Amino acid sequence: MRIERHQVDEAAVSAAREGFANRIGGQVHSYSRAGLITATEWRLISEEFLDYLGALSLDTPDLHTPEAKAVLKDATEAAAGAITFAAYYPRCPFHVFLDYPNFGMSYDRKDPENADDTAHASIVLPQRWLDALCLAILSDKVARHGEAFFHTWQDMPAGAGYSAAELVDGFMAHLFGDIRDHDTPDPATAEQRLAAIDVALARIEDRDSEAALALHALRAVAAEDRAAFDSGLTALLQARPLTPTARPSSLLPLLPLALAALAHRTHGWTPSVDTDYLPHALVTNFEPPGRTTVTWPARVDRPTPALPLHPGSEAHFESSVQEAVNPSPDDPHAVAHLADALSRQTLLFQVRASQTPDVTDTQLADLRRASQIGAALFRIALAEPGTSVEVVIDGRTVAFPATRDDSTHPGRWHSALNFALITGVREDLAPLVLAGPTGSAADRSVYAAYRVALHDYFRAVDPAPATEKALYEAELAKGSGFPAPPVALLARLVDGDQDGFNLALLDALEAHRDHYSVADRPTDPDAAIDLDVLALACHARRRGWAINVESPYLPPRLLRAAERR
Incomplete structure (x- = not known):
């Protein structure tokens, strides 16, 4: 009735x-x-x-x-x-x-x-x-x-x-x-x-x-x-x-x-x-309909709006990044400004990514520069105190004083690693693997165990124990207000499970979409793209795995570039 x-x-x-x-x-x-x-x-x-x-x-x-x-x-x-x-x-x-x-x-x-x-x-x-x-x-x-x-x-x-x-x-x-x-x-x-x-x-x-x-x-x-x-x-x-x-x-x-x-x-x-x-x-309790079968390739759309980017703001961000990667020799805060430049470059990439379903030449340049900045920060942190470190950014060689401080905190290591995995540049990945997420500061965030698992995976240490801990802590962290890291996706990489990776990729992108569909989150720059998921997808493609999920969250041009490397 x-x-x-x-x-x-x-x-x-x-x-x-x-x-x-x-x-x-x-x-x-x-x-x-x-x-x-x-x-x-x-x-x-x-x-x-x-x-x-x-x-x-x-x-x-x-x-x-x-x-x-x-x-x-x-x-x-x-x-x-x-x-x-x-x-x-x-x-x-x-x-x-x-x-x-x-x-x-x-x-x-x-x-x-x-x-x-x-x-x-x-x-x-x-x-x-x-x-x-x-x-x-x-x-x-x-x-x-x-x-x-x-x-x-x-x-x-x-x-x-x-x-x-x-x-x-x-x-x-x-x-x-x-x-x-x-x-x-x-x-x-x-x-x-x-x-x-x-x-x-x-x-x-x-x-x-x-x-x-x-x-x-x-x-x-x-x-x-x-x-x-x-x-x-x-x-x-x-x-x-x-x-x-x-x-x-x-x-x-x-x-x-x-x-x-x-x-x-x-x-x-x-x-x-x-x-x-x-x-x-x-x-x-929002029981999903269940996936007995998935028709590949699966599609995940991005419902969040394109974010506005005022020309004046864009020019200011670009200028501040350029100043940071070309510091004056007597700038005592050169390394801190370089660290800030990584955050600004990340924001520029996210906002620009929200405006197009695939990356443009400008966004590719954003990624290359962000990867180089992230690698440079950790080369600087690994150097002997009192020495000067030469790094290459945008084709220019620049010297920075060796510095190990909050500029290379675990969150920044995480961002730098994501950009190195997206671009696939081995020389950018190397200093991150050497430094590790806690080389400069302790990590008390909900992402700590996930970062350890990532580090173990890329430094060829058995990542299974750290991954298990990360899965457990991700479950405990639910409801903390932060989106959970894609631990299940990393676990499939660790297991060498290509089919499971694609299912976990679909789940991770849908979880990202749903998280940023709530309240005022659609206007958050992080809504446009999940750098964690994109980084692992590019790495998997570089390993020769098929990526069977199509989405603006996974710009096709980046996946094709990973396939060719």
């Missing part, structure tokens, strides 16, 4: 959509400037994300978009932040991070005698607890935030005078076990879960209330009763009040969505009811 969604006030939809990326960023920073972000503010932030997600669902009812995925993730983290604040502040340290506005806040443990008790409300209302739990279910974050949910549930008075409180107990029974008298969750058998849900049901007087209908559907999931679940979910959706002036978030009822998600992820059930109230992406 089909259940149509109710109408939502158009003004509210427009307000939710308009300038959301800037608005949510301004909101979280405004809260942080006003002092400690408490449970109340985290809940309000979550509600803003949910209103925007509801507005997005009017354009894309199944919500299978990178934007929707990012918004749901942060709606969950903000709602869980409210629960975590109530559970731990000020007794324990914790951290809340939102990827979409790239904002986080850390909370330190405070001495109870000096803590501001007015900032800590340990009691969470059942309905707000349920909303946060439903979001955690949709995002598969129950395990991550389970302890905070458990502690705030324990602080909630039994019964609490709300039918929602019985529903809270039912969810706790299903997800954690009926354990109000214990300090930590204990596993529960299916029979114990059913018995606890039945107890919660018996305490609800209104058998037609939303809580009772939801508990019946939850019991059906626990009992593996598909027919009872389908009828219960349909009844729950049909009982929703239709209010035309409702907020856009009302288009995405969290309770039916969470129940549908539980049923799908536990038993593989797809809702039998046909309705936009249950977007497929939210029910499945």
Whole structure:
């Protein structure tokens, strides 16, 4: 059967959509400037994300978009932040991070005698607890935030005078076990879960209330009763009040969505009811359609816009690079200026790359110069202190004083290596292999293990252990706000797996595209091209491997040049 969604006030939809990326960023920073972000503010932030997600669902009812995925993730983290604040502040340290506005806040443990008790409300209302739990279910974050949910549930008075409180107990029974008298969750058998849900049901007087209908559907999931679940979910959706002036978030009822998600992820059930109230992406946590077969060559388009490059700015950048590669003999900051030139040359290449599907002669010159600058920096760093080093850039031989400082930090080594791999110039690669990523400074970034794995691979040391560590750390770094390095792509190179490399290449480019399709990231220079992926693709082509992915992210002219080297 089909259940149509109710109408939502158009003004509210427009307000939710308009300038959301800037608005949510301004909101979280405004809260942080006003002092400690408490449970109340985290809940309000979550509600803003949910209103925007509801507005997005009017354009894309199944919500299978990178934007929707990012918004749901942060709606969950903000709602869980409210629960975590109530559970731990000020007794324990914790951290809340939102990827979409790239904002986080850390909370330190405070001495109870000096803590501001007015900032800590340990009691969470059942309905707000349920909303946060439903979001955690949709995002598969129950395990991550389970302890905070458990502690705030324990602080909630039994019964609490709300039918929602019985529903809270039912969810706790299903997800954690009926354990109000214990300090930590204990596993529960299916029979114990059913018995606890039945107890919660018996305490609800209104058998037609939303809580009772939801508990019946939850019991059906626990009992593996598909027919009872389908009828219960349909009844729950049909009982929703239709209010035309409702907020856009009302288009995405969290309770039916969470129940549908539980049923799908536990038993593989797809809702039998046909309705936009249950977007497929939210029910499945953006489950990809799956690649049983790929038709090669595969295509990955670049949806981000061409970036503007004002002639005056372009001329200024070019001039500053030229000055850096042709320093005056008495310039005490010559090496620092050369390092800055590598960053400027990178930016010029990225912006120019955004404007064309293939590289131009100008962009090829950008790459050659960037590769030479990067190699020069590390030749300078490897030289004996007190000596002078001659390097060749743009056909000119220039002397620089031997310098090992922050000019050759791990990030700059990473950039220099990428350019050397893209151009394929062996003499540019050699000093990078000799220096390594941490020759001048320690690396505490999320890319540290990946850089070690790259270095091991190119210096002919068994890269497998470092690659395994990089894969593990890349998984831990998810949600850090940074795009993950293409460790899986490097792993296929290490294994000599050409077919797996092409599949990983397709995944890496799609992940890059999706990451930079969110919020205001399309205007980021990094959106135009992933230098890490391009570097590995050029290296693989130089090894004789076929590259079966076509994309503006992989300029064909560069791949053809790699084939000929």
